[in-house]
Amino acid sequence: MKLNRLLACLILISMHSNLKAQSELVINPLTKAETSFLDFITRDSTNDLNLHFFYDNFRFGFHPKMANGIALLKHKKSLLLQPLGSGRLYQVIKSGESNYQLNRIDATFHTGVNFGSINWMYHDTVFQFGGIGFWKIKDHFTFFSNKTHEWELYSSNKKVPVFQSPNSGILFYVDQNKGKFYLSNSIYQQDFPNTLTTDADDTCRVFNIKERTWQELGALNPSLKELIKKSVDLKSNYGSNLVFHADLELYWLNFSTNQYGFLAKNKQAEFREKWLDLYKIHPAHMFQFVLGDHFYLIKIDIEGNLSYETIILNDADFTNTASSQIYTNHLLDLFFKKLAIGRPIIGNVLILLIAIAGYTLYKKRYKKKKIPLEVQPILYKNFYFALTIVEKELIQAIYQTQILKEQISIKTINKIIGVQQKDTITQNKSRSDIFLRINQKFKLATREAELLIVKQREDADKRQYNYNRLKPVLHTAAICN
Numbered sequence: 001m002k003l004n005r006l007l008a009c010l011i012l013i014s015m016h017s018n019l020k021a022q023s024e025l026v027i028n029p030l031t032k033a034e035t036s037f038l039d040f041i042t043r044d045s046t047n048d049l050n051l052h053f054f055y056d057n058f059r060f061g062f063h064p065k066m067a068n069g070i071a072l073l074k075h076k077k078s079l080l081l082q083p084l085g086s087g088r089l090y091q092v093i094k095s096g097e098s099n100y101q102l103n104r105i106d107a108t109f110h111t112g113v114n115f116g117s118i119n120w121m122y123h124d125t126v127f128q129f130g131g132i133g134f135w136k137i138k139d140h141f142t143f144f145s146n147k148t149h150e151w152e153l154y155s156s157n158k159k160v161p162v163f164q165s166p167n168s169g170i171l172f173y174v175d176q177n178k179g180k181f182y183l184s185n186s187i188y189q190q191d192f193p194n195t196l197t198t199d200a201d202d203t204c205r206v207f208n209i210k211e212r213t214w215q216e217l218g219a220l221n222p223s224l225k226e227l228i229k230k231s232v233d234l235k236s237n238y239g240s241n242l243v244f245h246a247d248l249e250l251y252w253l254n255f256s257t258n259q260y261g262f263l264a265k266n267k268q269a270e271f272r273e274k275w276l277d278l279y280k281i282h283p284a285h286m287f288q289f290v291l292g293d294h295f296y297l298i299k300i301d302i303e304g305n306l307s308y309e310t311i312i313l314n315d316a317d318f319t320n321t322a323s324s325q326i327y328t329n330h331l332l333d334l335f336f337k338k339l340a341i342g343r344p345i346i347g348n349v350l351i352l353l354i355a356i357a358g359y360t361l362y363k364k365r366y367k368k369k370k371i372p373l374e375v376q377p378i379l380y381k382n383f384y385f386a387l388t389i390v391e392k393e394l395i396q397a398i399y400q401t402q403i404l405k406e407q408i409s410i411k412t413i414n415k416i417i418g419v420q421q422k423d424t425i426t427q428n429k430s431r432s433d434i435f436l437r438i439n440q441k442f443k444l445a446t447r448e449a450e451l452l453i454v455k456q457r458e459d460a461d462k463r464q465y466n467y468n469r470l471k472p473v474l475h476t477a478a479i480c481n
Contacts, residue, residue: 029061032304033285035098040298040306041074042094047292049074050120050174051234052084054166056425058285059083060102066111069164071119073126080126082119084164085133086111087151089126089144107149114138116163120174120181122209127154129181130162135196137161137189141207158214160205162186168200169228171235173242173255181207182255184228184326185220200225204327206255217258218327224260227251236289241318243290248272248440250295252318253326261323267311271295272444274309276386282433383445390417391438398453 030038037058041049053059054069060081062070067083074080079092087108093101117131117138126144128151130137139159142151162183164170171184183205190197202225204217230246237243242253243263250271253260262268278299279286285300295311387395394416401408410431414420419430435453442452 029102030100031061033300033302033306034058034060035100036300036304036306037285037287037298038079038092038094038100039098040308041291042079044291045077047074048076048121049236049289049291051236051287051289052119052164053234054164055285056429068115069166071117073119073121075121075124082126082128084117084119084131085115087114105149106144106151108151116165118162118164118170118172120172122174122176122179122181127181130160130164132163135193137163137187137198154212156207156212156214160186160207160214161188169231171228171242171244171253173237173253175240175256178256179209180256181209183207185225204255217255218329220327221325223324224253224326234287234289236291238290238293238295238313238318239315243295245271245288248275248444252320254318255326258326258329259323260326261320264317264320267313267317270311271297274311276441276444278307278309279437280386281388282437380446383442386441386445387438391434391441394434395438395453 067085069084071082081090089106090102113133114131139161141154235244250263283299284302287298297309
């Protein structure tokens with residue numbers, strides 16, 4: 001009798017869960033900014049787009065506890081949203097200009113295991129790879145089944161752990177024609193469960209989707225690894241190339257040819273000019289991505305008004321004779337192993353000669369050109385005119401406090417930039433944004449390699465930051481005067 005009652009209770013709970021899931025099939029949580037963005041990308045009905053958003057103020061109505069980001073998958077006219085951190089999948093239905101509804105098409109119940117996963121489409125199938133949840137990094141593929149409306153395991157010969165976050169750069173590319181998924185590197189847990197520390201490895205890999213096999217391509221270029229850490233914004237595709245930017249420089253990367261480099265010089269100049277013009281005053285939302293043969297710079301204000309600049313791309317923009325390797329090929333690794341470093345004399349001599357030649361070429365290629373003294377004042381004046389009133393006031397305040405050998409307080413910075421009444425998250429983001437803009441304008445205008453202002457942890461309290469200058473006092477004084 002008791003067993004029958006227990007079974008009846010379980011059936012009622014299951015029915016209630018099903019009814020609750022059905023009631024969540026249709027939602028409409030979009031803000032004006034999100035609606036404006038959807039209006040913009042849905043005007044294109046022929047090109048594909050894959051974007052992963054990690055912004056607190058742009059998450060299509062999903063609570064941060066449910067998702068730490070949103071994957072937007074556009075396949076011609078079809079548009080899907082996948083909250084990173086759940087198994088939910090939504091189809092975006094457009095019933096008119098600025099009129100959208102999100103229809104839930106999955107039947108999953110479990111959440112919390114795939115925060116920061118990589119979502120992508122192979123032909124008409126949605127795949128998901130990696131992610132993190134319940135203290136563990138996922139290391140396998142799943143795909144969304146249109147028959148079961150759930151995520152099913154997609155088997156592979158190896159486990160490769162990885163996840164995305166706002167502070168970690170991961171590059172991936174899907175070759176639709178050859179059926180290959182390229183990954184710049186993986187992220188592993190160093191001593192789990194003793195600690196939750198993670199680190200990025202240096203192995204570049206490719207996954208054959210049809211054969212379900214991983215292949216190691218080689219060791220990731222250390223210079224590219226550092227570049228990836230700086231590039232935490234949106235990445236998008238132009239043909240067989242991945243396009244991304246860092247420090248106001250546009251880059252392309254082609255896994256199949258094992259090359260990456262800068263876009264053509266004229267496109268670089270156009271990118272910097274349009275960036276500084278469009279984002280002179282930091283907007284509520286700013287996005288950059290490729291759609292078709294156009295690179296778009298998007299700005300959306302707090303009222304949802306969208307404006308943009310565009311750069312037309314062509315194949316010639318991606319042919320750079322000064323390109324570098326993405327990874328070191330295994331054949332080269334085998335060559336060095338054959339030398340048996342430390343034993344045969346000829347091997348050590350050859351290694352030494354290669355090292356000297358490499359260092360000489362590096363110094364010759366990357367030797368910094370000194371700017372004439374008479375040109376420096378002109379460059380600093382250009383920087384001064386590019387600053388907003390608030391940015392000038394902030395630099396002057398930091399300069400005055402450092403003359404007195406003091407540190408500017410966070411409270412003073414918040415007051416200058418006008419966020420003293422905002423919440424802590426908004427204050428932190430606003431401070432980070434304004435210092436980023438100042439440093440970008442400084443490097444672009446003065447051609448300096450170092451930043452004007454750097455953020456350093458306070459020795460007494462590691463939770464606090466101090467803002468200091470790396471440039472000489474004479475230069476800062478010239479800016480302030």
